[in-house]
Amino acid sequence: MPEGLSTPPAVEPVASATGPSSVNASSDKDESTPIKLALLALKGGPLFMLLFMVIFLWFGTDHHLFWSFGNIGNVLEQSAGVCVIAMGQLLVILTRGIDLSIGSNVSLACVVCTVVFKHSHSPLLSIGVTLLIGLLLGLINGLLLVKGRLPHPFIATLATLSIAAGAALIIAHGSTQLGAPWIVDKLGGGRISQIPGHGPVGWFPFAAVVVIVFAIVCWVILRKLVWGRWIYAVGGSPEAAVRTGLPVNKVLISVYVMSGLSGAIGGMLFVGTANAGSPFTGVGMELNAIAAVIIGGGSFLGGRGRVINALTGALIIGVLHNGLNLVGVNPNWQQIATGIVIVLAVELDVIRAYVENRFRNLQARIT
Secondary structure, three states, X not given: OHHHHHHHHHHHHHHHHHHHHHHHHHHHHHHHHHHHHHHHHHHOHHHHHHHHHHHHHHHHOOHHHHOOHHHHHHHHHHHHHHXXXXXXXXXXXXXXXXXXXXXXXXXXXXHHXXXXXXXXXXXXXXXXXXXXXXXHHHHHHHHHHHOOOOOOHHHHHHHHHHHHHHHHHHHHOOOOEEOOOHHHHHHHXXXXXXXXXXXXXXXXXXXXXXXHHHHHHHHHHHHHOHHHHHHHHHHHOHHXXXXXXXXXXXXXXXXXXXXXXXXXXHHHHHHHHHOEEOOOOOOOHHHHHHHHHHHOOOOOOOOOOOHHHHHHHHHHHHHHHHHHHHHOOOHHHHHHHHHHHHHHHHHHHHHHHHHHHHHHHHHHHHO
């Protein structure tokens, strides 16, 4: 009897412990799944904004014209330069920096590409010198910030903005330079005829291929390389990055070099679109690049931003301008519309961050 009486108490705790725990585990899992899906949807905020804008313009314009392959190709081609420099700006902003010189870098690249080709008639030399100038300008920005110990990248890049803009005017003698290497023309203004949908010329631009390739390079850097983790770490907490022994100075220089490279590539895309290089092409372009990153959810506080979102932000600006052009809106009003979109995007990002924190707290309590 003592053994028989002692058996039930030993069995009952095991049964009660096993049953409720499995029920709670499955219940917690069921409750956390919608939260995970909600967090994933919040991260895709810029994509939803782009989708909303496309739907809005589809109803507000001639939808047959707006959705035509030719117009889609125009949007991709016209947005390509901004997409490239936005990705360069993203790398800088991730480290809590800013590159105000990228617009002047674009202008200088346009002028150098056309002038070198006019005197040498060598496509490779023209492209090589242009890329080298962009890399050099980015290196100067990084060295001024790191070695010059300037208090903020705003000052360093503001100085190189003026220098590059003046150099572009001097080299081009203040006027537009006609002619460009055939490779630049092809990449900046050509279409892939093998992709059907818009006659024998094609509708998908080579410029979009350049954007995709550069985006893959930036994505690999940020997501697959240690270098990318260092970039996020430096932007997330510079003091912690220094204490943990990360090469902060090298990381900072590298992102400005990449930004300079993006300015050179973007400039050549603009040259290819017009078959000409103007010293005024990049005027205000740095604002579009910064706006694209911020619309895409990037933060001036550093450590937050993704390549796909920066591209989405640039496409939002491109689609907005294209749609307003189709409607016939005055270009001056388009600038106002762009500013309103930026404000709305930042406000939505603030709301997103608040809701995301609440969701994460709720998820932590459930798990």
